[in-house]
Every structure is written in C-alpha cells, then in structure tokens.
Amino acid sequence: MEHIVIKGGHPLRGDVRIEGAKNAVLPAMAAALLAKGPTLLEGAPPLKDVEAMAEILGWLGVEVKREGPRTWSVAPETLSRLVLPEELSRKLRSSLFLLGPLLARFGEVEMGYPGGCSIGARPIDFHLKGLRQMGVEVLEETPVLRARVRELRGADIYLAYPSVGATENLMMAATLARGTTTIRNAAKEPEVVDLARLLTAMGARIRGAGSDVVTVEGVGELHGVQHRIIPDRIEAGTFLLALAATGGQGAVQGVVPGHLYAVLDMLHQMGCQVSFTRDRIHLKARGRVQPVDIRTQPYPGFPTDLQNPALAVLVKADGTSIITESVFESRFRVAEELRRMGAQVQVDGRLAVVRGVPKLKGTRLMAHELRGAAALLIAALSAEGVSTLEGVQHLDRGYARLEERLSRLGAAVERVNTLRVD
Numbered sequence: 001m002e003h004i005v006i007k008g009g010h011p012l013r014g015d016v017r018i019e020g021a022k023n024a025v026l027p028a029m030a031a032a033l034l035a036k037g038p039t040l041l042e043g044a045p046p047l048k049d050v051e052a053m054a055e056i057l058g059w060l061g062v063e064v065k066r067e068g069p070r071t072w073s074v075a076p077e078t079l080s081r082l083v084l085p086e087e088l089s090r091k092l093r094s095s096l097f098l099l100g101p102l103l104a105r106f107g108e109v110e111m112g113y114p115g116g117c118s119i120g121a122r123p124i125d126f127h128l129k130g131l132r133q134m135g136v137e138v139l140e141e142t143p144v145l146r147a148r149v150r151e152l153r154g155a156d157i158y159l160a161y162p163s164v165g166a167t168e169n170l171m172m173a174a175t176l177a178r179g180t181t182t183i184r185n186a187a188k189e190p191e192v193v194d195l196a197r198l199l200t201a202m203g204a205r206i207r208g209a210g211s212d213v214v215t216v217e218g219v220g221e222l223h224g225v226q227h228r229i230i231p232d233r234i235e236a237g238t239f240l241l242a243l244a245a246t247g248g249q250g251a252v253q254g255v256v257p258g259h260l261y262a263v264l265d266m267l268h269q270m271g272c273q274v275s276f277t278r279d280r281i282h283l284k285a286r287g288r289v290q291p292v293d294i295r296t297q298p299y300p301g302f303p304t305d306l307q308n309p310a311l312a313v314l315v316k317a318d319g320t321s322i323i324t325e326s327v328f329e330s331r332f333r334v335a336e337e338l339r340r341m342g343a344q345v346q347v348d349g350r351l352a353v354v355r356g357v358p359k360l361k362g363t364r365l366m367a368h369e370l371r372g373a374a375a376l377l378i379a380a381l382s383a384e385g386v387s388t389l390e391g392v393q394h395l396d397r398g399y400a401r402l403e404e405r406l407s408r409l410g411a412a413v414e415r416v417n418t419l420r421v422d
C-alpha cells in the first residue's frame, strides 16, 4: 500500500517543467496504428496510463518500444490480433481510441467496454453512432463490443455534444475512409488539434481542426512520422492552483499559455498576479484568494479536469463561490473528503456552493479518481497539520511523480510504502 504524507502550510516557490499531455499522447498512440511503418512519439509523459496503452498495443502484436524516458516508437506492421480482452479494455478509457484506427485499417475489432475514471456514466454512443454512419456494423453485446466494416465511407456526422473522444475517434477512422467525412459540433480542444497535426503529417487530409466543423478527405494510406506531443495544460493548471492555494510564487515552463486562458482568467479573478511569455506562466499569490464562480465547459471554456483542483483552492477563499459542472454529472465526490478537512461545500447535482473558510486541517484522505486525487493533494498542501492521501494509484495515472516535483518547490510531501501485515 502506498500513500502520500503531506505536512501542510509551506508556500510553494520556484519553477517546474510541464510534461507532455496525457490526453494527446493516448490518441496519438492509437493513431500510429493507421500508418504503414513506425511512428515515433516524443515528449510523452511517463505515466501509468501511457504504459497501459503500450501494453494494450503490445498485446495486439504491435511493436511498441520505449526508446527513452519520454519517447515511444509504435510499429503496427506486426499487428496479429483484432480482439482485445475485457480486462485490458477496462484498464483505461482510451482503449476506445482503438476502434477508429482498427476499423479503418483492418475492418474489424472486438473489445470489452472501456474503463476510466468514475466521474459519470461516460457512454460511448456518439462514437458508435458516427461509426455506424460510416458503414460500420456494431454489435453491442455484453461484455463485448463487436464491430466490422467492409470499407469505411465518408459521412456527414453531427455530434449532439462536442465530445473530445468521439471527435478524435471519428477523425482517425475518416482518414482512410472512401470519400469525405464532416464532423459537425466537433470538439475544439488543443488535443484534437494535436491529433490532426499528427495525422496530417502522416498524410491525412484534414481541415478545420480546432473549429466546430472538421472535414476529413479519405486517402489510400498513411505513413509513419516523428511527432512531439503538446504540453499538458491540465498538469500546468494543477501546479498553478497549488501555487495559488499555498500563497506561493513560481512558474510553469514549457507550456502553451494560449491553451489556458480560461484558467488564467480565473486565477486572476482569485486575486493572483499572473503573467506569461511564449512558453512560461508565472504566478504570484496575494494573500487569501477571492471567491470565483466557475462553469466547466468544452474548450475554450474552463476545463472540467481542473474543476476539482480549483474547488480545492476555493474552499479557503474569502467568500462564497458557485461551481457548475456542465460536462460530467458526478464530479463532486471530492467534496466529502474536503468537508472532513473543515471545508464548507454543499453539493446539489451539478452545482456546488463553496463557503470559504480561513483554515483547513490535515486529516486522512482517500482519492477515488485522478483529478480528485490532485485536488486533495492541493488542499492538504494548504491545510494546517499533517494529511495522508490514499488512493495514490489514481494520481499516478495522470501526473508524473507529482509529489517529487512538489517537494522540489518546497512542499513537505513524501510517498510512503507500507507493508500491510494482516
């Protein structure tokens, strides 16, 4: 059993380099299946989810190699299986990204339903509806999903919600389809744009990525390339919020500030002094944070993945904040843990009313999912006394050695291994 011990009350100081984006590398690894020849992905974050994706690809027979701590090569020519067992599919939500590329390239796939964080129902109907429009026959059986197609054909697809995953899956499928695919109400997230950049370098014909209409003209084949993953805006936001929560001062480096405008605006409203250059954002906290009302939204709105970390800061604000979660329906589970630290958070469905308190007190905390884990760590850093955080495996799915990097900024955090003797 691993847990993290946090002695709160140390303001963070200094600079931290941000890793590549988890949500960009996972679809990129799947996209590599579309190419004839190997693809080299650079700037991949050293995360458990990336290793899980590599394991899945390896199981399919793909040659996946870690060429360096942050570089992976994916050579799909040796692929020998089109069936993914349930326990592998369940390892991460992103196993779903295999659907588009495998159908486009090999016309067939059988897999278990994807897993992922417990933050809502997370249906996959938009993915399946779009694929069906492209001619795929999908059998939704329990516990597996079977899909096959003789030849994918371009289609005009409308997404009822700008789903990031569905936009990416359909964009990948469309690259090798016959004819043109139009995805309307497409997601505009930077990770969608990064995937389009990768696919375009591979030879795909894509227009409009980053806008709400993406058009893909199918081509005969794609080739392997070398691609650098964009920086992780969510990781950057998490560090900035940790700086704000502890009354600290410092910077995130190697970021694209333009990906974080909604977050920077919120930090500014909280009363923090924020400035940025081309690839660095500097933050200086100024006393107790001011309350802010937040509504999570698709990009370029405030990202749902930073809602919990922002909540963990606002629990100590000088006044009342209202947080509306409009993307995932059950993303306030962390409120219960925060209340045990003395926070005053009332949750009603997708709404949380946060009455700021001057102090939080350290306690024993349990994380249930990735971003909730980061939020609890932030709260513990700003609390009085010692906290222990359990459920660390959730944190490791999306943050690389977070406690080590926080301790370099002056936090008193330590990962502890305890042997349980029952």
Ligand code: UD1
Binding pocket: 022, 023, 024, 026, 093, 094, 120, 121, 122, 123, 124, 125, 126, 127, 128, 161, 162, 163, 164, 165, 166, 187, 191, 304, 305, 327, 328, 329
């Ligand atoms: C991606 C991100 C995740 C982020 C989320 C929203 C990755 C690997 N993960 O997740 O970190 O929190 O975007 O920014 O990139 N929906 C449906 N049917 C579908 C698909 C989605 O109803 O077929 C709903 C979801 O339940 C949710 C909303 O659409 O309410 C947005 O989900 P989506 O954008 O698809 O999120 P993911 O791609 O799963």
